[in-house]
Amino acid sequence: MTFLAAIGRTFLAFLVTTGQFTLFAGAAVTHCVRPPIYLRMIGRQMIDVGYYSLPVVGLTALFTGMVLALQSYTGFARFQAESAVATVVVLSITRELGPVLAGLMVAGRIGAAMAAEIGTMRVTEQIDALTTLSTNPIKYLVVPRLIAGTLTLPVLVVVADIIGVFGGFLVGVYRLGFNAATYLTRTWEYLEPGDVISGLVKAAVFGFVIALMGCYHGYRSRGGAEGVGQATTAAVVSASILILMTNYLLTGLFFS
Amino acid sequence: MTDPVPMISLAGVTKRFGDKVVLDGVDLDVARASSMVVIGGSGTGKSVMLKCILGLLAPDAGSIRIDGAETTRLGRRAREQLIGRFGMLFQGAALFDSLPVWENVAFGLIRARRVPRREARTRALDKLAAVGLGPEVAGLFPAELSGGMQKRVALARAIAVEPEIIFFDEPTTGLDPIMADVINELIIKCVRDLGATALSITHDMASARKIADRIAMIHQGRIIWDGPVGEIDHCGNAYVDQFINGRAEGPISMQVRAF
Known part of the structure; x- marks a missing residue:
């Protein structure tokens, strides 16, 4: 019987958490469209999320673009398709890696900071x-x-897209010996607006998910420093997993 | 008492967390413009009682009347209006770390009363002066202040919106005796100047004797004694007697678990 009780308790706890989360998310979203709106606070957060994440996101994008060019070149050389490197780089970056990697980096940076800040505010009353x-x-x-x-993550992803493609360009031209003009032409040739736009929509969703997870876990934290630590971990882990899951769903939606 | 309707009136207020009964039918009346201090050991439900009156926690049963009006089933908007009549000094000061001192004090004026920032700053400086702090601290951040200074700023913040009712949650805990007395004096002065009704919770008897008109003692979620501050030394209640004299031996045994 204790075994069944344990299952029941876990299930009830799960339902309670789901209910609390739904109420929290509902309240948060409805308050987004109801005045007063604190513009000063939004501005401050945008600087935090956007401007201060630029170095991290930029470096991530740069090296991802570089390694993409290198990997796809060695792979495609096996069936004489080296000329597709530029296209592969730009499509991978804009459609997938730009938004996902920027999202994961921002989840680690901003999601954690939000959970820690709001969590501390909770435990100190x-x-x-x-x-x-x-x-x-x-x-x-x-x-x-x-x-x-x-609003800010899509802007970050535009920057990440540009830097990522530039990283691929650097490796393609200076390491793999492509002609610079040809590489750029190949980059533009097969790129469609939909590739970039789908990536930016993903970025907006990820930005929402990161902030929601950071705020939710911070808001519900209790029990002093330890509770804030747990909230921070939970915010980063849940945001990262949700980013990867919604990424699959959104990709299915856009390109089915 | 001259005023028949108490400012704060609790009747049978009950609150439990899980199976743990924290408030077990609290009855308490606080007369208008008087100062009530509720004493009691740690974990006896003092803070929970304050949070129920403020509406931060919803009681499971019972009635809480403010100025004669029932408040336990208020909607969101009515609750927001009601809370504008309260001020609260939190135990840990609870100043906003991200804002400088003057914006902390002016917070309620700017957000709730829609006072322009420049004017709010002037009024914040006045309130800081009222708690003995000069304009030089206005631009500092809370982390740069000592514990006693933070308490003063928090007091200035609580009185800035000129509330009718002020709550003090352990106002002197964690302060040295001199600073504790300074805070006590400031509390008496601020409450008198505003003509406000004050409800404090504390386990510091020196502070309670100084700021109270009446004292009530809470034990195991109930008010077990309530009377004028002058009568507490010969009230004939064994629990109160043990508490105010700080004796380990007596009818009160220590609670181990916190809530």
Whole structure:
């Protein structure tokens, strides 16, 4: 009987968590469209999410573009298709690797920071203090982060796309001996607007997911420093897994 | 009492977390413009009681009346309006780390009262002066202040919106005796200047004696004694007697688990 009780308890806990998460997400999204909107907070978050993530995302994109060119060249050389390297690089970066890798890097950087900051505010009663000062904590803390995440990640991914393609270009021209003009032509030749746009839509979804996970886990953290640590870990892990899962779903949706 | 309707009135307030009963039918009246201090050991439900009155926690049963009006089943908007009448000094000060001192103090004015930032800053400086802090601290961040200074800023923040009711959660805990007395004096002065109703929870008897008009003692989720501060030394209640004299021996045994 204790065995069944354990299963029941786990299942009930799962339902409780699902319910809490749904309520939280619902409240957060409905507050996004209800005034007042704190523009100052949104601006501050956008600088945090976008500007300060540029070095990390840029470096990730650069080396990903470089390794893509190198790998696809050695692979395609086996059936004399080296000329496809430029196309493979630009399609992989814009459709998949740009948004996914930028999303994962930002999840580690920003999702963790959001969970830690909001979690600390929770355990030091700053969130209760907001309420006593007639300020809705969801509106003041969560909504600006959700909006900033959703709007800023696509911009980051545009930058990542450009830097990633540039990385492929560097390796293609200086290491593999392509002609620079030919490489650029090949890059443009088969690229369609849909490739870039689908990547940017993915980025917006990932940005939303990262911010939502960071805020949710931070908001519900309890039990001092340890609780905040757990919230941070949970935010990064759940955001990363959700990014990979929604990436598959969205790819299926766009290119089916 | 001259005013028949108490400012805060709790009747049979019950709150449990899981199987743990934290508040087991709390009855408490606080008269308008008076200062009530609730004493009790750690883990007896003092903080939970405050959070229930503020609406941060919903009680499972019972009635909480503010100024005669029932508040336990208020909607979101009515609750937001009601909370504008409260001020609260949190135990750990709970200042916003990301904002400078003056914006902490002006927070309620800017967000809730829609006071322009420039004017809010002037009023914040006035409130800081009222708690004995000069304009030079206005631009500092909370992390740069000592514990006592943080408490003062938090007090300035609590009184900035000129609330009718102020809650003090362990106002002197963690302060040295001199700073504790400074905070006590400031509490008395601020409450008197505002004409506000004050409800404090503490286990610091020196502080309780100083700031209270009436004292109530909470034990195992119930108010077991309630009377004017002058009567507490000969109230004839063994629990109260043990608590105010700080004796290990007596009817109260220590709670091990926190909530």
